[in-house]
Amino acid sequence: MEESATNKKSYVKVIEYIKKQIREGELKAGSRLPAERELSEILGVSRNSVREAIRTLDIMGVISSHQGAGNYISGNFENNLVESMTMMFLLNQIDYQQISQLRRGLELQALILAIDNITDAEIEQIKKINAQLEHETEEINVILDKQLHYNIALASRNTLIFSILQALSELIDQFISDLRRDILMTEDSRLILNEAHDGMVKSLIARDKELAYLAINKHFGIVDVKLREKERKTMK
Amino acid sequence: MEESATNKKSYVKVIEYIKKQIREGELKAGSRLPAERELSEILGVSRNSVREAIRTLDIMGVISSHQGAGNYISGNFENNLVESMTMMFLLNQIDYQQISQLRRGLELQALILAIDNITDAEIEQIKKINAQLEHETEEINVILDKQLHYNIALASRNTLIFSILQALSELIDQFISDLRRDILMTEDSRLILNEAHDGMVKSLIARDKELAYLAINKHFGIVDVKLREKERKTMK
C-alpha cells in the first residue's frame, strides 16, 4: 500500500519537496526557492498550499520571506524554539521551575563541552566579563550575566545546545524577566552567584569538569532557593 | 510610534489573536477555535491568512485540525521540536555528535530530577524493564532501551525535558537508527551499557545523584567511543 504522493495533504507535499531538495543539496542555506507561482506549478498544487507550507517554514526559521525578492533558505532556528516554548508556557504546560531545571542541565553540559573546546582568547574574554560583573556592587548586571552564559554556550561548539539556551533566555526575557531580576537582586544571592560564576570560569581555566559541576550546582542552587521563596510569597 | 495592529502582516495578527485568547483563558487545551471563515471575519483578514496562521500552529503542535470538525487547541509539541531539529539536521547545522551531547546533558538532568520525584511503583517498572534488557544476550533491544530512558524521563516530571528527549529519540530513529544499532550491537558496548543502566536504576533506588552522574558518564562514554570508531571507519 504505497501511496507516496497521493492522499497527502498538499502543504505536506510542499514541505517534503523542500526537505528533499535540501537533502539532495539542491537547496542549502542562502539558496533562493522557486517563486511561489512556480512551485505551485511544479508540484501541481495551488499557490495557497505552497504559501501555507512556506509560512510554516518561515515561522520555523527555515525560510525567510522577502516581499518582491523571494523566499530564501535561512538557518535561524532559535525563533522557532522560542515560539514553541512560548506556546507551551502560555498553555501552562511548562513553568519557570521546569525552564530552570532544563537550563541547569544544559548550562552544565555546555560548560563541560566548553572545557574541551574553548580557546585561550575566549577564556580571556569570559574572564573580562566576569571581572566586570563582580564590580557591580548594586545588583547583578543582567546584560553582563547573559553575556557570560552566552559566551560559554558558544564555546561548547554545540549549535543545538546553544540554540536551546538562547531560546530559554528569550523566553525568560519575555515572560519572567521581573522574576529573574528579583531573584538576582538580593545581596546574598549576588555573592553566591559571583562565587558560582568564579567557579565556572576557574573550571574553564583549569579544564576541571568536577569544578564545573560544583559551580553549576551552586549557581542554580541559589536560583532555585530564591524561586521557592518567591513562590511562597505568591502563595500567601 | 505605536502602530499596534496596522502594518503587521495578517497571519501575524491571527497568531497574536490566538495567543491572546490563550493568555486570557478564552482558549485552553481542548478548546475549539472559531471556524476559519468566522476568524476571518472577526479579524478582518482573508481566510488565506487565517489558514496560514493555523497551518503554522498546526505544524507547531499547538493546534490540531480536523476536516469537517474544526480546529482545536492541542498540546503536543514534540512534533514541532522534531520538525525543527530535522531541518537543522538536514541543513547540516547539527550532527549526531551534537545530538548525543545534548542527550547526555538531558538524560543526566532527567535522572537527577527523577531521583527526587519518582514513585516506588515507577521504580519497580523500571527495574522490570532493566531486568528484561539484561536477559537479551544477542544484542541490545532497542525498544526496551528506549522504554527505560522514556520512563526515567517521565519520572523527571519535567514536560520540557521530556519533550526534547522524545524529539531527539525520534530524530535518531529517522536519520541514524542504523548508526545507533551499530553502536549498540557489539559485545563490549552491550556489557558496559548494561552496567550503565544498572547504575542508573541503582541511583534511583538509592536516591544517589553522584551515582547517577557516574552512570550517565559510563552510558554516554561508551556511546561516544563507538561513535568515534564509526567516524574513523567512515573517514577511511
Place this chain on the structure above:
DNA sequence: GTATTAAATTGGTAGTACCAATTTTATGGT
C-alpha cells in the same frame, strides 16, 4: 426512542485578481 437520511457546517484545495516591495530592464543624459 432509534436508526437512517438529508442538510448544514467546516476544513482542504484551486483559481483569479490585485496590491506592495523589490529587482531587473530600458531609457536618457553627460
Place this chain on the structure above:
DNA sequence: ACCATAAAATTGGTACTACCAATTTAATAC
C-alpha cells in the same frame, strides 16, 4: 562608456470566490 532615472517585470502579501471532502447536526421514517 558610464551613471542616474524611470519604466517594466518579478515576486511575496492579501482578498475573494468557488467547490470538494469529512464531519457534525438536524430532519425524517420506522
